[in-house]
Amino acid sequence: MGRSPCCDESGLKKGPWTPEEDEKLLQYIQKNGHGSWRTLPRLAGLNRCGKSCRLRWTNYLRPDIKRGKFSQEEEQTILHLHSILGNKWSAIATHLPGRTDNEIKNFWNTHLKKRLIQMGFDPMTHRPRTDFFAALPQLIALAALRDQLGAADPASAQLHAGAGGAGVDVTIQAAKLQYLQCLLQSAATTIASTAAVGSALDAEAAALAGALCSPQGTHDSTAPVSAAGGQLPSCTFPEAAVSSDGNQSLSYGADVDMFACHDGGSLPPLTDLSDAANNPPGDGCSATASSSFGGGASSPLPWPEFFPDDPFITDFL
DNA sequence: AATGAAGGCAACCGCAGAAGG
DNA sequence: GCCTTCTGCGGTTGCCTTCAT
Numbered sequence: 001m002g003r004s005p006c007c008d009e010s011g012l013k014k015g016p017w018t019p020e021e022d023e024k025l026l027q028y029i030q031k032n033g034h035g036s037w038r039t040l041p042r043l044a045g046l047n048r049c050g051k052s053c054r055l056r057w058t059n060y061l062r063p064d065i066k067r068g069k070f071s072q073e074e075e076q077t078i079l080h081l082h083s084i085l086g087n088k089w090s091a092i093a094t095h096l097p098g099r100t101d102n103e104i105k106n107f108w109n110t111h112l113k114k115r116l117i118q119m120g121f122d123p124m125t126h127r128p129r130t131d132f133f134a135a136l137p138q139l140i141a142l143a144a145l146r147d148q149l150g151a152a153d154p155a156s157a158q159l160h161a162g163a164g165g166a167g168v169d170v171t172i173q174a175a176k177l178q179y180l181q182c183l184l185q186s187a188a189t190t191i192a193s194t195a196a197v198g199s200a201l202d203a204e205a206a207a208l209a210g211a212l213c214s215p216q217g218t219h220d221s222t223a224p225v226s227a228a229g230g231q232l233p234s235c236t237f238p239e240a241a242v243s244s245d246g247n248q249s250l251s252y253g254a255d256v257d258m259f260a261c262h263d264g265g266s267l268p269p270l271t272d273l274s275d276a277a278n279n280p281p282g283d284g285c286s287a288t289a290s291s292s293f294g295g296g297a298s299s300p301l302p303w304p305e306f307f308p309d310d311p312f313i314t315d316f317l
Numbered sequence: 318a319a320t321g322a323a324g325g326c327a328a329c330c331g332c333a334g335a336a337g338g
Numbered sequence: 339g340c341c342t343t344c345t346g347c348g349g350t351t352g353c354c355t356t357c358a359t
Contacts, residue, residue: 014329016353038344054345055328090347101347102327109349110325 013047059102066098083126
């Protein structure tokens with residue numbers, strides 16, 4: 001295209017905007033509209049390039065900009081649209097009134113992308129990563145957590161949970177342990193499934209994943225985790241959608257139960273675990289079966305509480 | 318309390334496409 | 339049809355704040 005950068009002109013100010021500059025730009029646009037961005041700075045008395053003015057206006061000064069944290073609905077929308085559109089931030093922004101593409105891009109890069117990576121998903125494809133070693137730290141962390149909690153056997157704990165305040169606490173701990181066990185098994189299952197079509201190295205990795213998944217290294221990872229009064233359903237990562245080519249991918253549709261279990265129930269969102277103390281334990285899925293990814297107010301993201309630095313996880317310890 | 322690391326965000330850079338002469 | 343200008347977009351950088359040691 002051969003166009004010289006607009007900010008090459010010497011003497012034009014760069015960097016953060018001052019309140020005075022903001023005021024000048026705001027007043028000029030409110031009075032005259034922005035018109036040509038190229039000529040605006042001179043007409044508005046600003047020592048900035050037009051591009052800088054346009055960015056300042058569109059990303060900060062525009063009156064319809066919504067500021068503050070992204071809501072869970074907005075997070076869900078971004079994830080969903082990104083899975084379809086990729087890094088088309090402006091296209092995504094059109095579906096989020098009051099949010100700018102820059103803001104969405106920043107939010108993605110600083111929050112959502114990291115979460116997907118930590119969960120073992122490729123942030124670009126929204127599919128499980130096939131390289132085992134990328135997910136290994138997460139498996140080890142979960143296994144370590146599980147071992148720390150190993151003393152609190154879910155079955156025996158729940159046997160003592162019948163009455164009294166202490167019983168309620170034990171029930172909560174048992175539910176949490178049960179949930180953690182399920183997470184670990186899910187992660188290993190995902191890795192094993194991807195390794196099944198991969199290299200011999202991947203197969204070995206899958207075996208290691210299975211060993212990590214097994215309590216104290218002896219549990220059969222394919223067997224359901226038993227709990228008092230019933231069995232924990234075999235859970236999968238929330239994507240659970242397997243296409244005809246055998247690939248898995250995350251699904252963000254509002255009607256998709258992100259915590260779906262194989263037996264048709266759903267994994268209880270962690271924020272609901274405390275409620276387990278008030279509800280009869282034993283059925284890990286039915287207690288909060290109505291809580292889905294799309295409808296549950298507690299968590300718009302798949303496995304958002306998956307990470308050791310999460311308050312929920314720290315609550316374990 | 319001091320210091321370094323990490324996180325978050327605003328702003329800049331450069332490319333690409335549209336529009337106009 | 340070609341060239342120049344303008345605008346929009348996505349990637350990246352750098353500064354400021356917060357957190358951890």
